[in-house]
Every structure is written in structure tokens, then in C-alpha cells.
Amino acid sequence: MSLLVVGLSHRSAPVSILERASLPSDTQAKLLQDSLAAEPAAEATVLATCNRIELYADVDKFHAGVAELSTLLAQHSGVGLEELTPYLYVHYEDRAVHHLFSVACGLDSMVVGEGQILGQIKDALALGQDLHTAGRLLNDLFQQALRVGKRAHSETGIDRAGQSLVTFGLEQLAQDTEVEAWARGKRALVIGAGSMSSLAAATLARAGVAEIVIANRTLARAERLAEILAEPGGTGVAARAAEMVAVGDELGRADIVVSCTGATGLVLSGDTVEAAAEGRDEPLYLLDLAMPRDIDAATHRIPGTRLVDIESLADASADAPMASDVDHVRGIVADEVAAFGAAQRAAHITPTVVALRTMAADVVASEVARLEGRLPGLDDKQRAEITQTVRRVVDKLLHAPTVRVKQLASEPGGAGYADALRTLFDLDPETVASVSRADLNDADVKNRGRV
Known part of the structure; x- marks a missing residue:
């Protein structure tokens, strides 16, 4: 696979x-x-x-x-x-x-x-x-x-x-002004209560907005986010929740709007935005982080508004970040890819090695049982010594080739060593597969507990 x-x-x-x-x-x-x-x-x-x-x-x-x-x-x-x-x-x-x-x-x-x-x-x-x-x-x-x-x-x-998409979007809205200076004292409307909307609300609160209104289809989620924002241990900003049906009214009172919902259609039409922007002294700033978009793209053409959406963010993100950090990260990625590949190739051969050692143990047990039948007079000490000697011989014979085959299998092109081992020792494919299934079940239990 x-x-x-x-x-x-x-x-x-x-x-x-x-x-x-x-x-x-x-x-x-x-x-x-x-x-x-x-x-x-x-x-x-x-x-x-x-x-x-x-x-x-x-x-x-x-x-x-x-x-x-x-x-x-x-x-x-x-x-x-x-x-x-x-x-x-x-x-x-x-x-x-x-x-x-x-x-x-x-x-x-x-x-x-x-x-x-x-x-x-x-x-x-x-x-x-x-x-x-x-x-x-x-x-x-x-x-x-x-x-x-x-x-x-x-x-x-x-x-x-780089910054989070939220921070980057707000910087694009603020243009040449620091986000904190631009946002201070403004009223914000955040549409949605998911992770991105929550991050946007917290970022705006830290930037010093005067009020945040959270609108969401599930009012309870909006209320919970507003409570978190308003808590003294949180941002302490004035925050309240609103139902989605009230978005039009809230839009008329807002200075900054951030929208990120899972809606399949538009949340804010061009007509709705145009009505809210009419007669304003200051621009209505809108940040659309949703995919598909929440805010009608026609808003770009409405006087008195400034819209930043995913498309305009993509255009603005062409500025190169710190080259040395990017090069360093690329080096980390290259090293980790090589290590992951080696670990996966080594793990691929493990069931075959386990099956080989299981077969060897069965051979030892069978031969010891045959010896006991031919020499019934052996006492417990003699029987234990003979059994241990045979096991040591088998372990020593298998040790070097199994260690070496694991090393070879971890190298590029090493996938064929498992097949060679199965062929050389005539291992039962079903035995190898059963080891793989058991290993997979153990890994699934372990990994599910780590997320």
C-alpha cells in the first residue's frame, strides 16, 4: 500500500x-x-x-x-x-x-x-x-x-x-495604520461563532474595539462566546450576542464586520451592505474569511465600504516573508520526511521478522518435544539446559540477519527485503498478515488516545 x-x-x-x-x-x-x-x-x-x-x-x-x-x-x-x-x-x-x-x-x-x-x-x-x-x-x-x-x-x-489569516486580513483593512490604532473605539460585528470567528473576535478585543456583537445561527454559541470575551479574565470588552435575523440592524451600527460562517449562500447581500453604508461619515470595513464567501463580491464597488476577502488576501500575500526562517523550516521538513520514510520502511518489515522468530520458536519447541520422546529419562534440570541451549543457538543465528535486514529495509528501495525474507524462510503469508493486523489494532488504540 x-x-x-x-x-x-x-x-x-x-x-x-x-x-x-x-x-x-x-x-x-x-x-x-x-x-x-x-x-x-x-x-x-x-x-x-x-x-x-x-x-x-x-x-x-x-x-x-x-x-x-x-x-x-x-x-x-x-x-x-x-x-x-x-x-x-x-x-x-x-x-x-x-x-x-x-x-x-x-x-x-x-x-x-x-x-x-x-x-x-x-x-x-x-x-x-x-x-x-x-x-x-x-x-x-x-x-x-x-x-x-x-x-x-x-x-x-x-x-x-507570517500572521494568522485574521490578523493579516485586519492589517489589509487598516492599510498603512497599525491595527490597534485603527480599531480602537470602533464597534465590531462578528458573524459566526466557530474557531475563525472566535479568533477574530478575540483579536479585535485585544486591538481595543469598544464593542463586539456576535451573531450566529445558534444563539447559545454566540452568547457563550460573548460571555467569554466579556469575562474579566478574558478580554473584558463589551460583548453581546444577536440572532442572525438581526444582522441587518446590527450592520448599520457597526464600523467593522468580520464574517466566517459555514453557510452555502451569501450572508450579506450587496443591497444589505449598500443600505448600511449609506450616509456614513466613516467607511464600513468588511472582512470575509468564509469559503464559500459570506459577503457579496459586488460590495467592492459600493461607495463607503472597504471589503477584504479570501481572493484579495491571496493577492496581498505575495510579499516574501523572512527568507532565512523559511529556509530553516524547509530544512526541517526535508529531514523529517527522510526520517518518516525510514521509520515506515523499517516498520513494514517488522511483521515478517516477528513471523520468522515465531516460526523459529515453534521449531525449537517441536525439536525439544521430539528429544524428550527419545530420551524420557531427562530430569527437569537437563531438559531446561538443553532447551535453553537450542534457543540460544537459534537466537544467535537469527540475530545478525534480522538486525541487518531491518537496517536495509529502512533505506530507500528497501521494501523488497520483506519479500525476500518471506521467500527464503518459506513463511506463511497469513501468519505475517495476522501479525500486521494485530500491530494495526494496537497502533489504532494508541494513536486515538494521542489526539
Whole structure:
């Protein structure tokens, strides 16, 4: 089996395609279930963010896997396969590992170095675990990606090379003014109460806005976020909740609007924004972090407004971050990819080595039993000494070749050593497979407890 990733992102596709291809959580679950039902995939999980959709799978056939995963992405995204295909990228084996590790470090983000992607990778792994579609390979891969991402952020200044999408968006709204000076005293409306909206609300509160209104389809979630923001131990900002039906009224009182919901249609139409902007002395600032977009793109043309959305953020993020930090992180990724590949190749041969040692132990037990039948007069001490001697001989004979074969298997091109070992010692394939299944079950239990 081999690792394959098929996906699209802000680097390969225009925002208009990403908007249409976005996957709600229930669609992600169906995509994973259908991926396992497809013959080439043994395990799968999906990484879906506002600017990327990537399907990771363990497949037994490359070309069949690419065709099947591409078709599934098209079916579940609602974008036709012919239209979607030019924007898809494919990574296989070590290149797939390299891609995910780069994503985890923020090297592939719209804003280089942003750390929110780590939480999204964690969520992708948790989804695969909850649906039992992520097996040993994807558990190991995503767990390691999280560790690599954390290492990059702790050992380098990649955090300073870029900012979170929220901070970057607010900086674009503020233009040449410091965000704190620009936001101080303004009234903010945050639409949505998910992780991105919560981050936006907290960022605005720290920047010194006078009031924050949280609007959400589930009022209880908006109320909870408002309570957290207003707590003395939190930001202490004046915060309150509002129902979505009141967004139009709240828009007329707001100076800054940040929207990030999971809605499939527009939350703010051009007419609604135009009505709220009419007669204002100061511009109405709008930040749309949703994919698909929450705010009508026509807002760009409405006088008295300034809209920053995912598309304009992509254009603005072309400025190069600190080159030395990026180079350092790239070095970390390269080292970690090599280490992960070696560990996976070594793990691949372990069931064969275990099966060989099990067979050797059975041979020892059989020969000792035969000896006891031919020499019934042996006492317990003699029998124990003979048994221990035979075991030592077998262990010494197997030690050097099994240690060496593990070393060879961990090197590039070492996958064939497991097959050679099975052939040389005529090992039962079902015995090897049973060791693999037991190892997989143990790994699944262990990994589920680590997320």
C-alpha cells in the first residue's frame, strides 16, 4: 500500500473554484466513507480548510487511486470532473509526506507561517479516527505532521514571517495604520461563532474595539462566546450576542464586520451592505474569511465600504516573508520526511521478522518435544539446559540477519527485503498478515488516545 494525496488549494485553483468545491462537515464524512468503499483505498482522511481541499489515502494502485479519488472529489464537491481536473494536484509516497509536512509548518499557507493549520490537521485526523477511515499509515503520518509543525514554530521564527489569516486580513483593512490604532473605539460585528470567528473576535478585543456583537445561527454559541470575551479574565470588552435575523440592524451600527460562517449562500447581500453604508461619515470595513464567501463580491464597488476577502488576501500575500526562517523550516521538513520514510520502511518489515522468530520458536519447541520422546529419562534440570541451549543457538543465528535486514529495509528501495525474507524462510503469508493486523489494532488504540 502507498500514500497518495489528491487536492486543490489557493495555489492551484482560483477562488471561484475553491468556493464551489468547499466541503461541509457532513459531506466530508460521506466522502471518506465512499473513499473506503472504492477498491483502491484502504484508509483515507480529508483536510478541508477555507483555501484547500485534500484527500489523503493509502492505495494499492497509483493510477487507479488517482482516478478514483479525483472522481470522488468531483462528485462530493459538486464541481464537474472535467472542470475540476485542471486544478487538481497529485503527490505520491515521499512527495505526499513532504507536502503535508510543508502544510503543517505553514509553508503552503496563504499567509506563510500561520499556525491555525495545525488545528485543522488535528481535526482532519480526528475525523478519520472517528469514522474509522484512518488506519496506521494516516495515523502515523498526521501525528508526525503535527509534531513537525510544532517543531518548526518552536525552533524558527516562522511565526514572525507570517500572521494568522485574521490578523493579516485586519492589517489589509487598516492599510498603512497599525491595527490597534485603527480599531480602537470602533464597534465590531462578528458573524459566526466557530474557531475563525472566535479568533477574530478575540483579536479585535485585544486591538481595543469598544464593542463586539456576535451573531450566529445558534444563539447559545454566540452568547457563550460573548460571555467569554466579556469575562474579566478574558478580554473584558463589551460583548453581546444577536440572532442572525438581526444582522441587518446590527450592520448599520457597526464600523467593522468580520464574517466566517459555514453557510452555502451569501450572508450579506450587496443591497444589505449598500443600505448600511449609506450616509456614513466613516467607511464600513468588511472582512470575509468564509469559503464559500459570506459577503457579496459586488460590495467592492459600493461607495463607503472597504471589503477584504479570501481572493484579495491571496493577492496581498505575495510579499516574501523572512527568507532565512523559511529556509530553516524547509530544512526541517526535508529531514523529517527522510526520517518518516525510514521509520515506515523499517516498520513494514517488522511483521515478517516477528513471523520468522515465531516460526523459529515453534521449531525449537517441536525439536525439544521430539528429544524428550527419545530420551524420557531427562530430569527437569537437563531438559531446561538443553532447551535453553537450542534457543540460544537459534537466537544467535537469527540475530545478525534480522538486525541487518531491518537496517536495509529502512533505506530507500528497501521494501523488497520483506519479500525476500518471506521467500527464503518459506513463511506463511497469513501468519505475517495476522501479525500486521494485530500491530494495526494496537497502533489504532494508541494513536486515538494521542489526539
